[in-house]
Structures are given as C-alpha cells and as structure tokens.
C-alpha cells in the first residue's frame with residue numbers, strides 16, 4: 136500500500152509539470168488556433184539560455200553569489216523568451232492569419248527547427264547543468280500512520296509546488312485582470328473580439344509570452360533534474376498527448392490530463408513493466424493519446440472534434 | 445416622424461463584394477447621417493449582413509470606398525472600425541459563451557482601458573480603480589437594458605431573447621457613436637420585440653447614437669426608422685423615408701416575389 140501511494144504521488148508530481156507545459160500549449164491553441172509543435176523546442180531553448188546565462192553572468196559581472204547569478208540569468212532568459220514570442224508574432228503568425236490549421240502547424244515545425252538551430256549556435260550544444268539549488272535528498276514522511284512510511288522525492292515535490300503555483304497565478308491573471316478577460320474573449324470568438332476592439336496581434340504576443348515563461352520554468356526544473364540536452368525537447372513534447380487527452384481547448388483538461396499522464400506513466404512502469412518490459416514511461420503517454428484519438432478525439436473536456444490539424 | 449438629421453457620418457460609395465461567383469453586393473452606394481436610425485431591408489440573401497460586414501471591415505469589398513467622418517477607407521478592419529466608434533451585434537449572436545454577462549459587457553470596455561498588462565498583473569491601485577470605474581459604466585448599461593437579474597449568469601445558458609439583449613449590451617458598453625444591429629429582434633416574441641424597440645429608440649434618443657439596423661419585421665422597420673434602404677440580390681432597389689419606400693413599385697414586387 137505504501138509503495139502504491141508513493142508511486143501515485145510520484146506520478147502526480149511529475150504530472151504537474153506536464154500540466155504546466157500543456158497549459159502553454161492550450162493557451163496558444165485557444166487564442167490563435169495554432170497547434171504549437173515548437174513547445175518542446177521552446178523548453179529546450181529556455182533551459183539552454185538559463186544554463187548558459189547562469190554560467191556566464193558570474194564571468195561577466197565578477198559576482199560569486201549563485202543566487203544572484205541565477206536571478207539575473209532567470210531575468211535574462213525570461214526577456215529572451217519574450218523577445219522570441221514577439222518575433223514569432225511579427226515574422227510568422229502575422230503573415231499567416233486565416234491560413235488553415237495544417238499551414239500553421241507546419242510553421243510551428245519550422246519555428247521549432249529555427250529555435251533548436253539558433254539555440255545551439257548561441258549557447259552551444261554540449262550537455263549543460265542548471266543548479267538552482269533544488270533539494271536532492273528524498274525524505275520519509277508519515278512514518279507513524281503508514282507502515283514503512285512514504286519516501287518522497289523532495290526535488291519532484293518542490294518542482295510540483297512551483298508548477299502548481301504558476302498555474303494558479305496564471306489562472307488568477309486570466310480571471311481577474313482586464314487583459315485576461317480579453318484573452319478569454321479571443322479564445323471564445325475571434326471575430327467578435329476583434330469587432331469590439333481587442334487587437335488579436337497583441338493577444339497572440341501575450342499567449343506566446345506566457346508559453347515562453349511556462350517553457351522557461353519547466354526547462355529549469357527538468358534541466359536541473361536531467362541536465363540540459365537535446366532530449367529535453369522530447370520530454371516537453373509529452374505535452375502533446377496530454378492535450379489530446381485533456382482536449383485541445385480546455386484549460387482544466389490540460390491540468391487534469393497532465394496529472395493523468397504523470398500518474399499513468401509511473402503506475403504502468405511499476406506495475407506493467409515487469410510483464411511487458413521496461414521503458415513504458417516513454418511511450419505510455421502516446422499510446423493513451425492514440426486510444427483517445429480513436430474513441431474520443433475531442434479529449435476528455437474538449438469542445439469539438441479537432442478539425443484544424 | 446420628421447426629425448432633423450445631422451451631418452453625413454458614414455458614406456459607402458459604389459461598393460461591390462463577391463464571394464467567388466456569388467455577387468453579394470453590386471455597386472451599392474448609401475449614406476448614413478448623424479443621429480438617424482437607418483434601416484436596411486430586403487429578402488433573405490439580399491446582402492444585408494454583407495453590407496454591415498463591409499462597414500465594420502469583417503468583409504473587404506473588391507470595389508468601392510467607405511468614408512467615415514470624411515476619412516476615406518478602402519480597407520477597413522474590425523479593430524480599426526471599433527477604434528473609430530463603430531460597434532455592432534451579430535445576426536447569429538457572437539457572445540463569449542463561457543463568460544458571464546458582466547464579463548461579456550466588460551470586454552466591450554477594452555478599448556477604453558488605459559492601464560497596461562504589468563499594472564494589472566500586479567493588482568496596482570490605479571489599475572484596480574480603473575477597473576471599478578469601468579464596472580460602474582457596465583452596471584449602467586445593465587440597468588438600462590433591465591438585465592440586473594442575470595448579470596452573473598454565463599451567457600451560454602441564457603434563452604435566445606436575453607442573449608440578443610446582452611449582445612446589444614456589449615455593443616453599448618463600447619459607447620459607440622455608430623451602432624450596427626443585425627436583426628436584433630429575430631426570433632423574439634411580441635413582448636420581447638417591444639422591449640428591444642424601446643431600447644433602440646432610447647439609445648438613439650438619450651445617447652444620440654447613430655443606428656444602422658437590419659430587420660425583417662416591416663411593422664417595426666416602418667415604425668422606428670428614419671430612412672430605409674432596400675436591397676434585392678445584392679442591388680439597391682429603393683432608398684428613402686419609410687413612406688416613399690413602402691409605395692415604391694420595385695420594392696413591392698421584390699417582396700411579393702420573394703419567398704418569405
């Protein structure tokens with residue numbers, strides 16, 4: 136029992152990060168109808184920026200404090216991601232207004248390659264470390280109430296906490312501010328939103344900025360755990376099955392979908408792994424998404440069949 | 445009804461619009477004077493909605509010009525139109541379905557919001573006070589349209605007649621100088637129609653808003669509008685005060701010949 140709960144909690148914590156990345160994905164889809172294949176590349180790019188800036192800043196400024204270096208690196212990387220969002224709107228989206236979904240999808244594939252290329256030429260293509268002081272030692276909790284206690288990975292716990300916090304803050308932003316309201320309006324009906332004077336271009340920049348911020352946070356967390364390398368993009372791309380599961384247009388769907396995939400991966404790895412071989416974690420999400428595509432293509436919470444892809 | 449009209453505020457000149465082979469509008473010219481209620485009528489598919497869509501830039505005509513307060517536009521777009529004080533409702537109601545009545549109306553204030561994203565995000569005092577001021581204006585619109593009881597309801601759950609009213613509310617929240625209404629009374633019962641007529645007349649009267657109105661109900665049109673333009677198969681076949689239009693033989697035959 137203790138082991139099962141441990142696995143479950145591990146899955147939920149991992150899933151929270153998928154939820155976060157999926158949220159960036161859903162926002163872009165809702166606001167602009169773009170199926171953003173570049174989400175993974177954005178995570179990689181952001182993580183690369185963070186890793187390199189945090190190494191360069193002490194050299195440039197001659198400061199020694201890791202906290203300060205990380206702080207400055209975070210601000211620089213954030214600014215860079217905003218610049219990327221702005222450029223994407225300027226150079227790509229603006230010229231593809233009213234194109235069909237497939238064209239936009241191809242455009243984001245292009246963006247992904249450009250980001251990966253530019254990322255490795257500016258920042259290099261080795262494996263880099265991000266050290267933001269995440270706790271590495273696991274802790275034992277509830278030793279009295281559960282036999283054997285529960286071993287919790289503190290790094291995953293902190294990561295999940297940060298992800299949950301960011302999701303909540305974004306939610307507040309969308310519900311409580313004028314810009315958030317405009318964003319929800321655009322997501323509901325582009326035509327009407329424009330007719331009452333909401334500039335679509337600005338909203339697009341904002342959702343790509345949010346996706347960039349989300350990518351940065353996820354990039355830092357995954358980067359500090361796994362190291363910053365090319366495979367980060369693939370980890371982040373697991374947001375795709377998450378949104379297929381949750382529904383492309385549903386924000387709660389993205390969050391719940393992320394948790395389901397996180398838990399599913401861990402449980403299947405632990406309980407099915409011994410029978411059908413390990414490595415389930417890698418393909419589980421895609422398999423589940425495939426089942427959904429066959430039987431419920433609009434996902435758990437989606438509004439309509441995906442007709443744009 | 446005889447009233448004084450103001451200046452020419454909106455002038456369409458020789459507008460033609462086609463979708464592939466379908467000619468929605470052919471060489472249409474028509475004007476709107478400040479403060480008037482200008483009706484557009486015609487059988488189904490005559491091009492009435494297309495005309496409104498051209499005015500606020502949802503459709504781009506292949507030919508012709510729009511002159512708005514003396515300014516010439518060959519390409520209008522909905523955002524520009526909104527900035528110029530044109531607001532509209534849609535024939536097939538385009539409210540933000542998932543949002544409450546208040547939120548829908550608040551989106552109508554978007555162009556008037558001065559605080560920026562950062563100030564809003566940090567819940568900065570002046571940004572918050574601004575939001576409250578807009579909220580007060582929206583409450584006035586809510587009172588005006590007598591929809592206090594549904595202010596928190598998600599619009600998707602409202603009956604059709606009320607949705608139409610909220611649609612008007614969102615347009616009014618923009619404090620437009622020109623209001624375009626695409627069949628605001630379609631699908632309503634007699635009582636709801638009377639209410640809607642009253643609101644339209646009050647808006648025109650109290651706020652001096654110029655109104656361009658598409659409506660099928662002849663009784664209503666002849667009653668409330670100052671001038672009427674008649675379209676048929678994308679062509680203009682009549683234009684003038686209600687009495688003149690009513691007795692225009694071409695208009696009569698279009699209406700008798702049309703299935704509606």
Ligand SMILES: Nc1ncnc2c1ncn2[C@@H]1O[C@H](COP(=O)(O)OP(=O)(O)OP(=O)(O)O)[C@@H](O)[C@H]1O
Pocket residue numbers: 463466467468486487488489490491492493494495535
């Ligand atoms: N987006 C569009 N794409 C293709 N054809 C269109 C489009 N919008 C309008 N049309 C065509 O243009 C013509 C005029 O349509 P419009 O909607 O302006 O008519 P209407 O007078 O508003 O009719 P109704 O009384 O039914 O609302 C019709 O033949 C219609 O099929």
Ligand SMILES: [Mg+2]
Pocket residue numbers: 492493494535
């Ligand atoms: Mg119409």
